[in-house]
Amino acid sequence: MTDRIEAFINSKAGKKILGALGVATPAELRRYDSNADSFISGDVMIDAGDNAHLLGPVVRNLSDSTASVHFGHRASSLTGQTGGSSAERYQALIFDASGLTNSLELIQAYTFFNQNIRKLAASGRIILLGRPHLDAADASAAATQRALEGFSRSLAKEVGKKGATAQLITVAEGGEENIDSGLRFLLSGKSAYVDGQVLRISAASCPELPEWHKPLADKVALVTGASRGIGLAIAQTLARDGATVLGVDVAPMAAELNQAMAAIKGEALVADITADNAAELIGEQLRKMGGADLIVHNAGVTRDKTIANMTEQQWQLTLNINLAAAQRITDALLSGGVINDGGSIVGVSSMNGIAGQRGQTNYAASKAGVIGYVDYMSKDPALLAKGITVNAVAPGFIETAMTAAVPLMTRMFGRRLNSLSQGGLPLDVAETIALFGNPASRAINGNTIRVCGQAWIGA
Numbered sequence: 001m002t003d004r005i006e007a008f009i010n011s012k013a014g015k016k017i018l019g020a021l022g023v024a025t026p027a028e029l030r031r032y033d034s035n036a037d038s039f040i041s042g043d044v045m046i047d048a049g050d051n052a053h054l055l056g057p058v059v060r061n062l063s064d065s066t067a068s069v070h071f072g073h074r075a076s077s078l079t080g081q082t083g084g085s086s087a088e089r090y091q092a093l094i095f096d097a098s099g100l101t102n103s104l105e106l107i108q109a110y111t112f113f114n115q116n117i118r119k120l121a122a123s124g125r126i127i128l129l130g131r132p133h134l135d136a137a138d139a140s141a142a143a144t145q146r147a148l149e150g151f152s153r154s155l156a157k158e159v160g161k162k163g164a165t166a167q168l169i170t171v172a173e174g175g176e177e178n179i180d181s182g183l184r185f186l187l188s189g190k191s192a193y194v195d196g197q198v199l200r201i202s203a204a205s206c207p208e209l210p211e212w213h214k215p216l217a218d219k220v221a222l223v224t225g226a227s228r229g230i231g232l233a234i235a236q237t238l239a240r241d242g243a244t245v246l247g248v249d250v251a252p253m254a255a256e257l258n259q260a261m262a263a264i265k266g267e268a269l270v271a272d273i274t275a276d277n278a279a280e281l282i283g284e285q286l287r288k289m290g291g292a293d294l295i296v297h298n299a300g301v302t303r304d305k306t307i308a309n310m311t312e313q314q315w316q317l318t319l320n321i322n323l324a325a326a327q328r329i330t331d332a333l334l335s336g337g338v339i340n341d342g343g344s345i346v347g348v349s350s351m352n353g354i355a356g357q358r359g360q361t362n363y364a365a366s367k368a369g370v371i372g373y374v375d376y377m378s379k380d381p382a383l384l385a386k387g388i389t390v391n392a393v394a395p396g397f398i399e400t401a402m403t404a405a406v407p408l409m410t411r412m413f414g415r416r417l418n419s420l421s422q423g424g425l426p427l428d429v430a431e432t433i434a435l436f437g438n439p440a441s442r443a444i445n446g447n448t449i450r451v452c453g454q455a456w457i458g459a
């Protein structure tokens, strides 16, 4: 029955009726295209506020694309590049606000978007650039830079209807040349379902940018829970990007796991990540593969019950699989020297770990714990010395078997309650993980990026 209702809603007649009721059909999102020869193409407009620091690196990246760049008044005078006639539609609007130190100067950003936002194309991109507010020289500069977060998140809510997104990139002093992998990702179709986020870039020294279509060439990646859903998409995407994948899953999923890994020329390991010997088995296999460059702790479960009705077993199993096992495996791989220098560890959190959810005290605690773990580990001096980064993704509503099992009305609302008015694909989560694994992302460390289409519920 629910399938028939859903089929009707998605039919031409259903869409017409919903349209008449004011419920818009979500825009089709631009995603990664393996045939495109550039991370962005078409017309791109750049401008800046006073004393901007990041125009040079932005222009350098865009000149490596097939985009036609148009310069606003200040960007033109700061870079010496000619303005160029204005275009009818912009694929991206980029504003460098990194030099603003007084809140009344924010009017410069207001003016740029006030004049250009109507020209933003469907699936267009807005990028604001700033500095970490906590590094500011005085309170006024800190307030001004923090203001950019509220500004960019509100812009995201204004342009989401057309499948367009808006993000803020903050760049620490000395990290100006580190923006390449993050900027290109956010301008490209790879970030289709990332919206209203702040990407924080540090001053850590970064290796050179690899080739756009094969950023993970010669890399080895571990993906737990790789036989289906998001884990499968992660394994496939990392393999698409050039990595050799070791996929892990439990015995009941062995057939699916073997088939999935064979299809991407990866290795399959049947193991329960909570087993006593799991870390040893995984470490042994990774060592045979030359050590790991990317560790993705994707395996996860839900055991939903309100706290009064939840059994101890439901609580402990969820905490163990989603959090404790991932920690144990990471610790063992690090102490065994299995994670290569310059490697990357990625936790899979959840929007519900940020916002909380009725009936999910166990799940939300485990997923918030993932963020705490990432925050702490990303500052570990031993990891910093080896150039190993630690980040997390926090997916929102992603179309998987798990969410297909959610009752129809909850599912219909769940997928609509975000700025892009639709659920994301497992691929969208995988793309953000691939960004963390990109060798040129060494300055992206300690970030939790939500892949949620800017879900309206939660921080």
Ligand code: NAD
Residues within 6 Å of the ligand: 224, 225, 226, 227, 228, 229, 230, 231, 248, 249, 250, 253, 271, 272, 273, 274, 297, 298, 299, 300, 301, 321, 348, 349, 350, 351, 394, 395, 396, 397, 398, 399, 400, 401, 402, 403
């Ligand atoms: P899924 O249930 O489809 O897949 C999870 C996989 O992990 C399965 O293949 C399962 O067999 C495996 N797994 C479970 N316990 C394991 C264990 N002890 N050892 C080894 N493997 C184990 O779930 P999914 O929707 O693909 O979710 C993947 C991850 O994304 C999970 O961590 C989940 O919490 C997170 N997430 C999902 C969504 C969503 O909308 N689907 C939203 C937020 C976060």
